[in-house]
Amino acid sequence: MSPRLILKNLLAHPLRSILTLGSVALAVFLVCMLQAVVTALSSATSAASSQRLWVQSAVSLFVDLPLSYESKIAGVAGVETVCKFQWFGGEYRDGGSFFAQFGVDADTFGPAYPELDVVDGSYDAFAGRRDGCLVGQALADQYGWKVGQTVPIIGRIFPRVDGSAWDFVIQGIYRAKTTAVDERTLYFHFDYLREAIEQGAVRMEPGVGVYLVDLRDGAEPTAVMSAIDALFENGPQRVQTTTEAEFARQFVTMLGSVPVLLRSIGGAVLFAIFFAILNTMLMAARERTRDLGVLKALGFTDRWVFVGLTVESLLLCVLGGAIGIAVAFVLSLGVAKAIASFVPGFEIAGESVALGMGLSIALGLVAGCVPAWNASRLKPVAALRAED
Amino acid sequence: MADSDPIIRLRHVERSYTRGGEILPVLQGLDLEMEAGAFYALMGPSGSGKTTMLNLIGGLDSPDAGEVIVAGEHVDLLRGAELSHWRAEHVGFVFQGFNLLPVLTARENVELPLQLTPLSRSQRRAQAERALTLVGLADRMTHRPAQLSGGQEQRVAIARAIATDPSIILADEPTGDLDRRTAEQILDLMQRLNRELGKTILMVTHDPVAAEFADRVIHLDKGRLGRIDHNHEPRRISAEAAADVG
Numbered sequence: 091m092s093p094r095l096i097l098k099n100l101l102a103h104p105l106r107s108i109l110t111l112g113s114v115a116l117a118v119f120l121v122c123m124l125q126a127v128v129t130a131l132s133s134a135t136s137a138a139s140s141q142r143l144w145v146q147s148a149v150s151l152f153v154d155l156p157l158s159y160e161s162k163i164a165g166v167a168g169v170e171t172v173c174k175f176q177w178f179g180g181e182y183r184d185g186g187s188f189f190a191q192f193g194v195d196a197d198t199f200g201p202a203y204p205e206l207d208v209v210d211g212s213y214d215a216f217a218g219r220r221d222g223c224l225v226g227q228a229l230a231d232q233y234g235w236k237v238g239q240t241v242p243i244i245g246r247i248f249p250r251v252d253g254s255a256w257d258f259v260i261q262g263i264y265r266a267k268t269t270a271v272d273e274r275t276l277y278f279h280f281d282y283l284r285e286a287i288e289q290g291a292v293r294m295e296p297g298v299g300v301y302l303v304d305l306r307d308g309a310e311p312t313a314v315m316s317a318i319d320a321l322f323e324n325g326p327q328r329v330q331t332t333t334e335a336e337f338a339r340q341f342v343t344m345l346g347s348v349p350v351l352l353r354s355i356g357g358a359v360l361f362a363i364f365f366a367i368l369n370t371m372l373m374a375a376r377e378r379t380r381d382l383g384v385l386k387a388l389g390f391t392d393r394w395v396f397v398g399l400t401v402e403s404l405l406l407c408v409l410g411g412a413i414g415i416a417v418a419f420v421l422s423l424g425v426a427k428a429i430a431s432f433v434p435g436f437e438i439a440g441e442s443v444a445l446g447m448g449l450s451i452a453l454g455l456v457a458g459c460v461p462a463w464n465a466s467r468l469k470p471v472a473a474l475r476a477e478d
Numbered sequence: 479m480a481d482s483d484p485i486i487r488l489r490h491v492e493r494s495y496t497r498g499g500e501i502l503p504v505l506q507g508l509d510l511e512m513e514a515g516a517f518y519a520l521m522g523p524s525g526s527g528k529t530t531m532l533n534l535i536g537g538l539d540s541p542d543a544g545e546v547i548v549a550g551e552h553v554d555l556l557r558g559a560e561l562s563h564w565r566a567e568h569v570g571f572v573f574q575g576f577n578l579l580p581v582l583t584a585r586e587n588v589e590l591p592l593q594l595t596p597l598s599r600s601q602r603r604a605q606a607e608r609a610l611t612l613v614g615l616a617d618r619m620t621h622r623p624a625q626l627s628g629g630q631e632q633r634v635a636i637a638r639a640i641a642t643d644p645s646i647i648l649a650d651e652p653t654g655d656l657d658r659r660t661a662e663q664i665l666d667l668m669q670r671l672n673r674e675l676g677k678t679i680l681m682v683t684h685d686p687v688a689a690e691f692a693d694r695v696i697h698l699d700k701g702r703l704g705r706i707d708h709n710h711e712p713r714r715i716s717a718e719a720a721a722d723v724g
Contacts, residue, residue, distance in 0.1 A: 098581040
């Protein structure tokens with residue numbers, strides 16, 4: 091079948107072609123977006139360091155560890171520094187804007203994270219001021235924050251008794267050198283939080299979410315992890331020590347098997363669209379049965395007919411897929427900003443484009459092959475007898 | 479093939495169809511020979527096997543038994559792509575319902591069979607335009623079938639049938655959907671193709687007037703050869719119909 095005939099057949103029913111094109115575009119768009127989320131989650135895991143360990147409660151990440159554990163962990167051979175990490179979970183501007191806030195030990199946090207590059211203000215200024223904080227560049231850009239500005243945060247996990255906001259004064263703005271650290275986080279002093287609790291400004295028991303352990307050069311992570319776990323084997327709180335990479339992986343898994351869920355949604359959408367396209371192509375071939383009989387009578391072989399109909403379906407799906415990818419790419423720029431707090435590093439990368447295009451081709455081939463095979467097996471006489 | 483050899487030869491051809499579990503014999507041991515360069519009309523009552531015979535000669539169908547030899551080739555032994563190639567080279571079809579592809583223009587429809595030849599795109603285009611000019615449609619080349627009258631559509635179909643210069647034209651009720659005057663114009667065109675270009679034409683028809691335009695009339699009856707009439711003076715287009723052609 092000639093390219094002109096294929097093209098004219100596609101244009102013969104513009105509405106049907108546009109709808110088919112649209113459904114493929116929508117399916118590929120969704121798959122690309124979902125794949126980008128999965129990739130972003132995985133890349134955060136792969137960029138994480140294995141030279142940093144995380145000590146958390148063996149029960150759950152949401153169970154705090156005693157403050158007394160810090161000195162015991164610091165005494166384990168191979169441990170360079172220990173830094174307390176506390177999820178704050180506060181809200182800025184009446185809950186309308188979410189970003190992560192962590193209470194950390196300023197003296198050990200900075201040295202443990204060389205990936206953190208303070209580009210405005212200074213780390214020392216942060217370390218020297220009890221209510222100071224460090225914010226990521228992306229966060230500063232979003233809210234127009236400057237060094238010296240006060241950021242009021244309403245504590246949801248740690249609400250003040252008087253209902254007032256926590257005030258953090260920006261002492262530094264950082265950029266991340268790797269995706270292990272995202273630029274939409276606020277770090278403040280753990281001691282600022284602890285003192286407030288001890289003074290009764292917050293009615294909570296003091297505790298530590300996780301301990302971050304920075305290893306000495308040459309220290310064997312596995313041995314240190316075993317030693318820390320063994321240290322608290324008999325309580326009062328058992329701990330689970332993992333590398334940062336493993337911790338990140340578990341965190342992603344904890345999100346409720348999000349990658350599996352996202353892939354399942356993408357697969358289901360594709361499956362549904364596949365049948366829609368298959369039905370369209372079957373209908374298109376069936377209503378052209380007599381034309382196919384004419385082509386065969388003129389001397390066009392069964393193979394010609396098979397290839398022609400397959401190419402027609404392929405063209406439709408590849409074009410739809412390309413549109414889906416293009417739309418996903420354009421929209422991803424905005425989406426990336428909107429979900430940066432939850433899914434840092436979101437982008438339509440080569441992997442997503444390849445997946446989208448691969449699926450479009452597969453969709454076109456499979457949906458095209460079935461009617462093309464039927465058409466190629468048609469006997470010319472029977473095809474010529476077909477009703478209009 | 480020697481000049482004296484018939485261009486179409488059917489030997490003991492049998493063909494039956496199964497309908498509702500019942501076997502219906504359509505052609506029952508048909509023997510027939512047709513000369514090259516002649517214009518045949520094929521007549522007979524409905525169900526006598528006219529279209530079946532045409533389809534067998536054109537390689538659109540295969541016999542259950544017997545031999546179908548066309549242009550020196552055992553068509554009954556050809557299969558698949560080989561048969562398609564043979565059809566493209568030797569036979570041009572004209573159908574009752576014209577069977578033009580609605581999405582293509584007149585010229586593109588005529589160019590279709592030329593895509594199976596080694597001609598370049600410009601050569602194909604020139605050849606299609608020549609064929610359309612020959613059938614009197616030089617001014618309708620870019621029209622789609624829906625923009626043409628029935629007679630014009632059938633002319634395009636005839637142009638498509640002769641575009642690759644086949645030796646045989648098989649026409650199945652080519653005037654069946656046309657009014658008398660237009661039918662005469664089509665029959666006149668077929669006569670000219672036969673006389674001026676030497677095409678062997680086999681035309682299935684129910685219409686005795688249409689059959690009068692042929693040199694010979696083959697009568698089929700219940701799947702067997704009845705008789706062959708010779709028209710010593712085939713009918714010519716009426717002055718009225720000729721005037722319409724302009």
